[in-house]
Every structure is written in structure tokens, then in C-alpha cells.
Amino acid sequence: MNSTKPRIAIVRGHHLSKEETLSYESLRDEFDFVCLSTNNPWFDHSEIVFPILNLPSAERFWQFLPGNIANRMFGLADGLLGIGQWMIGLEQHLSGFDIVHSSDYCHLFTYQAALAKKRLGYKLVAIHYDNIPFARDSKPAARHVKYRTYEKVDAFFAMSERARASLELEGVDSNRIFVIGNSVDTHKFRPRPEENHEWRERLNIRPTDIVILFVGRVRASKGVFELIYATKRLLEDRQIDSSRLQVIIAGRGPRERQLHDRIRDLQIEKNVRLIGSVPHAEIHLLHNMADIFVLPSIPRKYWQEQFGIVLIESMACAKPVISTLSGSIPEVIGDSGILVQPNDHFSLSESLKRLILDSRLRNKLGKKARERALNLFDTRTVGKKLSNAYHTLLERH
Secondary structure (H helix, E strand, C coil): CCCCCCEEEEEEECCCCHHHHHHHHCCCCCCEEEEEEECCCCCCCCCCCCCEEEECEHHHHHHHCCCCHHHHHHHHHHHHHCCECCECCCHHHCCCCCEEEECCCCEHHHHHHHHHHHHHCCEEEEEECCCCCCCCCCCHHHHHHHHHHHHHCCEEEECCHHHHHHHHHCCCCHHHEEECCCCECCCCCCCCHHHCCHHHHHCCCCCCCEEEEEECCCCHHHCHHHHHHHHHHHHCCCCCCHHHEEEEEECCCCCHHHHHHHHHHCCCCCCEEEEECCCHHHHHHHHHHCCEEEECCCCCCCCCCCCCHHHHHHHHCCCCEEEECCCCHHHHHCCCEEEECCCCHHHHHHHHHHHHHCHHHHHHHHHHHHHHHHHHHEHHHHHHHHHHHHHHHHHCC
């Protein structure tokens, strides 16, 4: 390892993923990166190019409890504290780094890194996704951890302008905030006409069918029920050829069974299919199969869409996007897609109908989406922002 380069620890707990680390790959000539994850990660690490340390997490020990007791205990603690993911032994592995780049304050491993910072002498970076000011401050333990962590963070990497605004309202000096955003591999996620039919053939979808795609967690806040209600309206519309309309919902989640039952009740099983999880290595193929991508996200009390990586993946594939006025979605999509009110299946169906009937508009929005993804969200573009922020931080006393 080249000791002349600054050493950066990427601390992500369960959330470490190849998709995120792509943004750091272009910086290997400038910095030495080591990733710290847990020994029960949520994502595949086989293609990550950086060294990885896998540490035990406190939740791991709950798996030995019988039945649903472990899940209930975790849910109770998370509901009470609003925090999670303590990485056992993390502090002893942070020695010798110039920067520790951790995740949101709501993860306990960021608090761990904050407490060890003075003793170990590194600069601390925290990612910030929250775009609702003072979210979860009503929980005393979460509030204590949050502001103790805030005091010790040298730089916040906000994932959107709304996240920046949230931090500023909470009293964080603007000089400590860098707006970075998420990125997408625009070489992998690009228009691929030759791959358009691969997933269509798997799902027995004709080349002439119109495919509406949703990718994400199957839960109410993602607007999946509004999507099938809008679909029902479309199938009853005489201007639309119902035999050519297919809605594909990719993902798993707590409302799968209820969604399946509702699809059956609406008698739209021939046109709406739940295909479960798809490996991320194939998500670009799924996007290329689609004619329209939709994310009808719905805000909740303590959460609204914080970015929507699936949006920029679809945009990079030159697909027209329909989403909602929720959280940071408008600044992600800009004028390259259509935004409707959340929790409004009527407006959603009208916008879908507009795109279904107008292939020229689909192509126009798809081209704009691709240009926006290239200009704002390409991994190299985001990598430059990261590099500038790291160097600025290291130069500060």
C-alpha cells in the first residue's frame, strides 16, 4: 500500500455495495481506500475492488433467539432509539486513517467513529440523506446520538440540496457541508437496443408491448398500490390497447402478499406481474426492457424519498420517468421526466396514458434523461466532487 497517499476508511456496516464504491474507483491514484462492513452484509461484495474488513455487528447475536423474538427486539430498539448497527471492535480498526468516511448519523457505527475521532486523530465525514429537518428528534436517545455526532463531524456529504438545507436548519455551518449526490455507471446503464428483448423473452412479453417498470421495495411508501390502481384505470380506457400493456414490479417487501391480493381483486393479473428480486448485475437489462419507468413514492412523517438511485439508473438507460413530488426526487429528475402529486393514482394514470400514447414524447424525455445522467450523476463526475471535498477537508486545520 502506498503510504504517501491519504488513507480513507469507508465505513458502511450492512450497506456496503459495489454500486456505491464505483464512485471511489476513479480516485485510487489519489487515495488508499479500505471498506469496513459487517459479517452479515446485505449486498454482494465479490466485485468490490477495495480491501474489505468484515466486523461482527450486535444484531448478529439476536439471530440465535427463537421465533420472531429477534425481529421484535430489533424493531422495538429501532423504534425507541431510531438508530441501529453497532459494529463490534470498529474503533480498533480505525487507527492510522486520515479520513473516516462513515454513513448517516442514524447508524450507531457513525457514533462509534465520532467518539473515537479525538483519540485516533482522523477527520470524520458523515453522509447525510435526511431531507426532513429534525426528523426523529422526538426520540431522546436518537437526539442525543445525533447531536453528539454532529459536534464531531468535520464534513457532511449531503446527498441532495434538500439534505443540505435540512442540515443548515439544524444549525450546521454551511462550510462543513458538501453536496455530493449518488452516482450511476453510465457505461453499464446505457441504452442497449440489442438487449431490449432479453428480459422480454424471459417474461414472455412481445416486442410490441408497452412495458411499465417499477423497481424497489414493495411497500406502501413506494406507491406500489397507486401504480396498480392507475393500471386498472388504464386498462379500462378505450384509447389504450389493454392487450399490449404490461406492468412489471421488481422487488420484495412487507406488502407483497397484500399487493398480490389486490391485483387479484382488481382482476388485472394478466397485465401486472410481481417478479421478485432481480440481481443488481441484471438491473440494467431490466431497465432496457421497459418503455416507461415509474416510482410513485409517497412521503411519510419521518421520511420522504431521499434520492432514488433507481431513477438515475433508468435515466442513464434513456427511459422516460414518471415520479412524484416527494423529497429530493424533483432535483434528481429535473425537467427530464414527469412529476405528479404523491398518493394520487388518478394523476399517475393520466401521465402514464400520455406517455403510452405518445412515442415521440417518450423518446424526447428518454434522451433528456440520458443527458442529465451523464452530466450530473456519472461515477466520474461524482468522483471529482468526492476528490475535491476530501482534499479541502485534509487542508483544513
